[in-house]
Structures are given as C-alpha cells and as structure tokens.
Amino acid sequence: MKAIIYSDNGGPEVLQLVDRDVPEPGPGEVLVRVAVSGVNPTDWKTRAGATNPKQFPEVTPHLDGAGVIEEVGDGVDAARIGQRVWLFMATAGRPTGTAAEYTVVPADRAVPLPEAAGFELGASLGVPALTAHRALTVAEDGPNRLRPGALDGKVVLAAGGAGAVGHAVIQLARWAGATVISTISGPEKARLAVDAGAHHVVNYREGDPVAEIRGHAPDGVDIVAEVALGANLALDLAVLRTRGTIATYANDGGKAVELDVRQNMNLNTRFQFLVLYTVGAQALTAAAEDVAAAVGDGALPVGEEHGLPLVRFPLEGTADAHRAVESGTVGKVLVDVSPT
Numbered sequence: 001m002k003a004i005i006y007s008d009n010g011g012p013e014v015l016q017l018v019d020r021d022v023p024e025p026g027p028g029e030v031l032v033r034v035a036v037s038g039v040n041p042t043d044w045k046t047r048a049g050a051t052n053p054k055q056f057p058e059v060t061p062h063l064d065g066a067g068v069i070e071e072v073g074d075g076v077d078a079a080r081i082g083q084r085v086w087l088f089m090a091t092a093g094r095p096t097g098t099a100a101e102y103t104v105v106p107a108d109r110a111v112p113l114p115e116a117a118g119f120e121l122g123a124s125l126g127v128p129a130l131t132a133h134r135a136l137t138v139a140e141d142g143p144n145r146l147r148p149g150a151l152d153g154k155v156v157l158a159a160g161g162a163g164a165v166g167h168a169v170i171q172l173a174r175w176a177g178a179t180v181i182s183t184i185s186g187p188e189k190a191r192l193a194v195d196a197g198a199h200h201v202v203n204y205r206e207g208d209p210v211a212e213i214r215g216h217a218p219d220g221v222d223i224v225a226e227v228a229l230g231a232n233l234a235l236d237l238a239v240l241r242t243r244g245t246i247a248t249y250a251n252d253g254g255k256a257v258e259l260d261v262r263q264n265m266n267l268n269t270r271f272q273f274l275v276l277y278t279v280g281a282q283a284l285t286a287a288a289e290d291v292a293a294a295v296g297d298g299a300l301p302v303g304e305e306h307g308l309p310l311v312r313f314p315l316e317g318t319a320d321a322h323r324a325v326e327s328g329t330v331g332k333v334l335v336d337v338s339p340t
Contacts, residue, residue, distance in 0.1 A: 003100035009049030038064035065098025066122025086122030132168035161193035196307030230255030
C-alpha cells in the first residue's frame with residue numbers, strides 16, 4: 001500500500017510517500033481502506049515536534065479520516081466488514097494514522113457513516129466536531145450531552161466561526177437549539193459563519209463588538225467556544241453572563257493570558273481548557289455518539305455552501321496539505337487517499 005511516513009520531526013519536507021505492507025487488525029481492531037484523510041493543526045504540530053517528542057521510529061500522520069472497513073480483528077462483529085466509517089484519534093498513542101491507503105484503529109474509533117454522507121464529510125469530523133462537542137457540554141448550567149433541544153434558551157459565542165472547530169461549534173450548537181453568535185474578522189468570514197448557521201455575526205475588529213453582542217444577548221452569553229483566549233479574553237468577559245463558561249481549545253496568536261481574579265470571582269466564571277488527547281474515554285465516546293446522531297440528522301454538512309470550503313490534495317501532496325494548514329488556509333484541508 002501507499003503511505004505517508006516521517007522518521008524525524010521537522011518541516012513538511014520530512015513527509016515521504018513510501019510502500020508498506022497492509023497491516024493486520026489485532027483483537028478489538030478494524031482494518032480500514034481510507035478514502036479521505038483529514039488534516040488538523042495538531043497533525044502538523046506533532047510532525048514538527050512542537051507538542052511532544054516523537055514516540056515511534058516511523059509515523060504515518062493524521063488523526064481523522066473516512067473509508068470502509070475491510071477486515072476485523074478478534075472480538076469485533078464480522079458484520080462490520082464493508083461498513084462505511086469515519087475515524088477519530090487514529091494516531092493517539094499509535095504510529096499509524098490515516099495518511100495511507102489502509103490503517104488499523106480500535107473498533108470504537110471507527111464510527112458508522114450514513115450512506116447519504118460523503119467521505120469528505122466523514123474526514124472533516126474527528127478533531128473539529130469532538131472538540132466542539134466538548135466545548136458545548138462543560139457549562140455548569142448546561143447539558144453534558146447534545147441532542148435537539150439540549151441547548152434551548154442558551155446563547156453560544158463561537159469565536160472564529162470560519163475555522164473548522166468554529167464551524168462545528170455553530171452547527172452543533174444550532175442543532176441542539178442554541179442561539180449562535182459568531183465573531184469574525186471580515187465580510188468573507190462573516191458569510192462562511194452565516195452559511196454554517198450562525199444567527200448573528202459580529203466583526204470584532206470594527207465598531208463596538210461588546211455592545212453588538214450584548215444587543216443580541218442582553219443577559220449575556222452562556223458558553224464561549226474560544227480559539228484565541230489571550231487576544232479575546234477581555235471581550236469574552238465583557239459579554240459573559242454570571243456563571244457562564246469559557247471553553248478554550250487553542251490560543252491562536254499566543255498572547256499571554258492575564259486574569260483579573262476579582263472580576264472572575266464576581267462572575268463565577270468557569271474556564272474549561274480542553275484537548276482531546278487527555279479528555280478521557282467517557283467524554284470521547286459521548287461526543288462520538290452525539291456527533292454521529294447529528295450527522296444522521298444532516299446537521300453537519302461541509303463545503304463552501306455550508307460555510308466550510310474544502311481544500312483537497314492527493315496523497316503524494318500531503319506535504320503541501322500540511323503547509324496549507326500551517327499557513328492558516330480557510331476551510332478544511334483534506335487528502336484524497338484512494339477511491340472506494
């Protein structure tokens with residue numbers, strides 16, 4: 001099979017296209033013929049060695065993907081052979097991700113994908129959708145599971161709604177019944193956030209964004225899903241309701257975070273820092289189940305017309321796909337691996 005690998009941390013140039021044997025699924029595992037692989041910021045950061053030291057002599061990157069189950073290991077229902085699936089956390093604690101024609105994952109990381117959902121949608125779920133789910137289910141006064149009606153009466157602020165996680169926050173929050181406000185930096189990103197389903201968009205670079213958000217949410221925002229905590233904290237606190245939650249999954253721009261303790265005591269602010277690697281099995285399972293339900297309801301479409309442009313590369317162009325993600329390309333970067 002064709003696979004992308006790297007043996008040393010470094011820039012995109014360390015990625016190589018090689019031939020490898022098709023792996024065999026072990027007990028509790030499935031072998032998946034990968035159709036589309038999704039690329040996330042964590043994939044290039046792991047490749048670059050920016051997060052943790054490389055754990056394995058050779059790594060095939062990418063946590064997310066979609067394809068068809070070809071074989072199952074002991075303990076897995078043989079009826080799953082031929083099942084269309086989306087994959088998540090493929091390289092968590094493992095050396096073989098989805099940037100290959102075949103990959104092996106634990107059976108519970110291969111989630112059934114409805115026939116009506118394309119593989120490009122399946123490969124766009126994973127990290128963005130599971131992160132969004134976690135951000136929306138950690139509030140003191142909110143639900144710990146999502147379904148239609150779970151967020152009725154709540155107001156969600158999706159920071160950076162034109163990004164992959166922000167897009168998923170908008171879609172999942174709207175599916176669950178919330179009023180969704182998204183902050184954006186310009187008209188093109190505003191269009192994407194609206195196409196994703198945001199009820200209101202606010203340009204944080206113009207006018208008085210606090211007053212504008214408060215105009216849409218006079219009692220304040222219940223949950224902020226934050227991508228740039230250091231840069232946006234003052235805005236977040238100015239619009240947060242008492243006992244509101246700021247769930248932060250990144251700190252784009254790297255600005256230092258300084259907290260006014262008294263201000264946050266008075267607000268009873270809840271801060272939730274999150275990363276999927278350490279969120280725990282229970283949270284991951286719940287998120288995968290709820291995201292699968294949303295997909296079944298048609299609530300998580302992707303593509304330009306749905307607010308998330310797809311930027312596609314062939315398997316041999318995986319290094320360019322990584323460069324695109326590193327440079328902040330708007331939309332979801334995908335690698336087309338093999339036809340199914």
